[in-house]
Amino acid sequence: MNTTLKKLSETLGFSISTVSRALKNHPDISDDTKKKVWDLANMMEYEPNTYAINLKTNNSRTFGLIVPVISNYFYDSLIASLEEEARNQHYSLLILQSGDNPEIEKANLKLCKHNRVTGLFAAITSETKDISNFIKLTENNCPVIFLDKVPTDENVHKICMADSSAAILAAEALCKKNRKKILAIFGNYKLSITKERMEAFKEYFNTHSPSTKLDIVEAKNPAEAYQHVIKKYPQKAKPDAIFCMSDEILTGVMKAIQQLEIKIPNELSLITISNGIIPHLYYPEITYVETSGYKMGKLAFSRMMSCLAGSSFIQNLKVESLLINGNSL
Amino acid sequence: MNTTLKKLSETLGFSISTVSRALKNHPDISDDTKKKVWDLANMMEYEPNTYAINLKTNNSRTFGLIVPVISNYFYDSLIASLEEEARNQHYSLLILQSGDNPEIEKANLKLCKHNRVTGLFAAITSETKDISNFIKLTENNCPVIFLDKVPTDENVHKICMADSSAAILAAEALCKKNRKKILAIFGNYKLSITKERMEAFKEYFNTHSPSTKLDIVEAKNPAEAYQHVIKKYPQKAKPDAIFCMSDEILTGVMKAIQQLEIKIPNELSLITISNGIIPHLYYPEITYVETSGYKMGKLAFSRMMSCLAGSSFIQNLKVESLLINGNSL
DNA sequence: TTATTAACCGCAAACATTTGCGGAAACGTT
DNA sequence: AACGTTTCCGCAAATGTTTGCGGTTAATAA
Structure with missing residues (x-):
């Protein structure tokens, strides 16, 4: 069925090794022979058997990528950029999602090991405490680079958003508009x-505008964010600005705003930290600090390549973000 | 470094084949021996070398999946469901995106071939005309199942949304509300x-409510949809309902609606065909006909399994959709 | 005692590839 | 004529697994 070196060698009368070398342009082989081999190989549509090569070289040219979910604009762009780089460098990408479930994460990890990935990119679940399974991989010469959701451990490769500076960018923008509540x-x-985003946010107002009244609340999902706005807004001391930490929260807030028919930006300023899609769905478009999965992917990939090249220098990298102006301030 | 059968056999004194068989619970091996082998294997953390197995069995237990983009809620859920099935059946998934570019699609296809995938799921680009490269895979005993964006060719496995019935569901819902423009x-x-969605939509009104005035327009992106609404609405003969063919169009329409401060559903009814996320971002939530990538994934996977089991029966399957009620009608 | 059978295990080939090493021509040099 | 080089190529081992087939022991039956 499939063309192999053996078949080529048999029909040509050369040995397998000669055919192999000819195909790789080895200097030992005469141009004459090379041409014959190449011609037949093309004719018979020879394709080297990846698994034999992997077995021989003990290198799969495949990276693993474990993320909590794929359906998330941040991870989407992250995946897109990793995939792009991988393709350019002739690597494959084994993409797995954990569903934010440590058990599935473990199974995914096993699959990566089983597939003998060359390296692993991972955004861990919110409940992953024990990263010893990841560490084990690194001991097997398989670099692991943590992305976005990273463990607190030291001595691992970590790349995440510059959360504090993103929060500060947003705080700055709000300050400029002179919003007070x-x-x-x-x-x-x-x-x-x-934690990082909150501390930076608070700290900024403490030092730059202590008079601003900050009302800080927690929302674990869009519904909670929605409820906060619904409850706060009818009060006398209505807020004149809302800061959302993420897209998830923004969607809840926007639902409340539409329901209450609050005019943006006249009655209320709005700013969010976002992956860049949701803010464009509304009118007016929401001003946001962009956290770019794309950049993170590029950075992660180049980090991976240096690891594979032998660099054992552990780094904790931060991806800086950008203020994108809508009309919501 | 890695534990192999050979190492196990050497430290135990058994032959490689005995160890291999013991690990697979072969009846030829005594329970006594099995226990010894198992214990050592666990201790030395033996893991069979996937590539050696692939080489031997000529089966990668990996499916390829090529989609135009990952960042799309429909494909997200599709991927999620395929991934889930794959994991349960101990398959891996090689996910590739073409960026709706036939060139990249071709490269992806090559990668799949190179990785000797067991089967391929593919949503082709909008410009893919020639599917001979896909066909070639099937000739190599690698089933190809087209999803969602399928070629017009006959004699290939196709699974797509039941577009006409989705459009009819929406039309029905609009009719019930007695909207006339x-x-x-x-x-x-x-x-x-x-085409499918439009024809079914028109047809429904022709037969069930010929008096309804239909204004049918094309929007290739959200901006065009936005413009349509902005231009139509100030006219005397304002529409009293809008139907959106997709999420993409909905986002453009909603921007215009927010800008014009149109009250939904009082002034205007709105319905869309959607993958199920965007309609929930607004207040009121938008009523939509859901096209479930999740269901499609399940169906595609089971189809793939029967192909692998030998069924060569070509089917053109349709995934039915569901009306999800918001408050926009 | 000998033949039969079961239980248990190992040899070796096969999968497709890479590569160190060695060998045979062919040519040039003393 | 003897030796050294260069050019070109093949042998064979190695990667880790699976599996058909054959072989050894011990127990049972004749």
Whole structure:
């Protein structure tokens, strides 16, 4: 069925090794022979058997990628950029989602090991405490680069968004508009990403505008964010600005705003940290600080390549973000 | 480094074949021996080398999946369901995106071939005319199942949404509300999906409510949909209902609606065909006909399994959709 | 005692590839 | 004529697994 070196060699009368070398342009082989081999190989549509090569070279040219969910604009762009790089460098990408479930994450990890991935990119679940399984991979010469959702451990490769500076960018923008009663809605307080963003946000107002009244609340999902706005807004001391920590929160807030028919930006300023799609779905478009999965992917990939090239230098990289102006401030 | 059968056999004193058979619970091996082998295998963390197995069995237990883009809620759920099935059946999934570019699609196809995938799921680009490369795979005993964006060719496995019945569901819902001036916005007229949905939509009104005035327009992107609404609405004969063929169109329409401050559903009824996320982002939530990528994934996977089991019966399957009630009618 | 049978295990080939090493021509040099 | 080089190529081992076939022991039956 499939053309192999053996078949080529048999029909040509050369040995397998000669055919192999000819196909790789080895100097030992005469141009004459090379041409014959090439011609037949093309004619018979020879394609080297990846598994034999993998077996021999012990290198799969495949990277694993484990993320909590694919359906998320941040991971989408992350995947897109990793995939692009991988394709350009002739690597494959084994994409797995954990569903934010540590058990499935474990199974995924096993699959990666089983597939003998060359390297692994991982965004861990919110409940992953023990990363020893990941560490084991690195001991097998398989670099692991944590992305976005990273463990607290030291001594691992980590790349995440510059959460504090993203929060600061948003705070700055709000300050410029001179808003004084800000409702700031953050996600799950347990997440390190939340902590970083919140601390930076608070700190900024403490030092630059202590007079601003900050109302900081937690919303673990869009519905909770929605409820916060619905409850806060009818009060006398209505907020004159809302800060959303993420797209998830923004969607809840926007539902409330539409229901209450609040005019943006006249009655209320709105800013969010976002992956860049949701803010464009509304009118007016929402001003946001962009967290680019695309950039992160590029950075992660180049980091992976240096790891494979032998660099064992552990880095904790941050991807900076950008203020994208809508008309909501 | 890695534990192999050979190492196990050497430290145990058994032959490689005995160890291999013991690990697979072969009846030829005594329970005593099996236990010894198992214990050592666990201790040394033996994991069979996938590539050696692939080489031997000529089966990668990997499916390829090529989609135009991952960042799309429909494909997200499709991927999620395929991934879930694959994991349960101990298959891996090689996910590739073509970026709706036939060139990249071709490269992806090559990668699949190179990785000797067991089967391929594919949603082709809008410009893919020649599917001979796909056909070639099937000739190599690699089933190809086309999903969602399928070629017009006969004699291939196709699974797509029941586009006409989805459109009819929406039309029905509009009819019940007795709307008489409907703006119906469809996507790129060239796509077969557009044609099917449009024809069914028109046909329904022709037979069930010929008095309804239908205004049918094309919008190739959200901006065009936005413009349509902006231009139509100030006219005397305002539409009293809008039908959107897809999420993409809905987002453009909603922007216009928010800008014009049109009250939904009082002034205007709105219905869309959607993958199920976007309609929930607005207040009131938009009523939609759901096209479930999840269902499609399940169906596709089971189809793939029967192909692998030997069924060569070519089918053109349709996934039916569901009306999900919001408050926009 | 010998033949039969079951239980248990190992040899070796096969899968497709890579590569160190060695060998045979062919040519040039002393 | 003897030796050294260069050019070109093949042998064979190695990667880790699976599996048909054959072989050894011990127990049972004749």
